[in-house]
Amino acid sequence: MQILSVLTRKTKTFFKISNELKIEFLKAFFYTGFYRAFILFVPFNKLRKRMGKHKEESAAKETRDVYKIASHISWVVTLISSKTPWESKCLVQALTAQRMLKSKNISTTIYLGVRKEGNEMKAHAWLRCGEYYVTGGAIRDQYTVVAKFAN
Template sequence: MAAFLRRFFIVSRFEYILLIQTFVTVLYYAFLVALFSRRFILKQVGKAGVEAPYEISANDTVLAKQVAQAIRRSERVIPWRVTCFAKAIAAKKILKQRGLASTLYLGVAKVGSDTITAHAWLRCGNVVVTGKEEMARFTPVAFFS
């Protein structure tokens, strides 16, 4: 715990504000995903079938990586498991507030002979902000910009 507190206080002011904003946003969307249907939430995510550009500036790439790191940090502090869908939506909203376009992907994969599992990930430029570890196993079926 002491190591966590030491690292918490040596981050820059921007990273501190981003971490607090990310924590609150992830909590908000975790509750929203738990309470409402996915169809209702997807209507508010963005335009279906449209992808954001792959080319972004170097400064925007750095910002996207900082948001990805803030999502991972806030996930470690939240006492329950946050779904990939909630993390992707939270990251999308944070990037949108900072003027960056991103694309949220929804994918499915077959597990075993009769089970299908789903996954969500977010891409901003060439940076996969959330869901990078699992995305290779899934086939994209929808995307939202």
Template sequence: MLRKIQQFVNLTNKEKKLFLEAYMMLGIMRAAILSVSFKRLTHSLEHQKSKGEMTPLTDDEMQTATLVGQTVTRAAAHTPWESACLVQSLTAQKMLQKRGIPGVFHLGVAKDKNVEEKMKAHAWSQCGDVILTGAKGYEEFTVISTFEWGKE
């Protein structure tokens, strides 16, 4: 516990603010997933039928997007509630949209190799060619939906 507190104290002020924002947004998104329909959660996003061209980002935007992705992933590891891939993707989307950084998040499915009739689902967010959240194992999943957000 003390090590975690020391790690937080060692962060820059910008990183501390971003971590706290991510932590709170993860809680909000988790509650929203449990209480609101998915359609309503994604009503402000553009649903893509297939993977389209990614909007190019400036170096500053890409740096911020990468930092947001890392922070969301780090904060998710410390929540007392489940902050799985969909919660992380929606959190990253909200935080990036707030900063005017465009991106997408993908929903994918795969067959569970252990149980033949069972499907697994996964969500991951992406800006440019960089996967920000949900990068681990995303290659195993076939994209069934892509949701895009642009600059506000």
């Protein structure tokens, strides 16, 4: 019964938000699913081509308006990623945010990093727009960059 009331409340909230925000949420939901499936079923070389130009970086600074948009997209992607029925971790989030920012002609850089934790290698991805880290940037210092892609 409680699940039904939560679902009802969330549905009402969704219908109260603006149409523009609804579209952004739906795009983020679709892109997270698309990129998750892409990661699972397509070789990395094909994914790499979608990520941008290898070994290049986007501009180090952007305008205040661009940072505002990047911050908003960061919020949308983070929120939707926590609600998807599939795993939407760092690489999925970075690719989703990159795609949404690219549609607004905003250039970004995806970084792929690794670190050794005991006997295991851990990987992480994060997205930068100017000086702002859109996704995954909070723990980027724990990883060594092995690849970067700019669009």
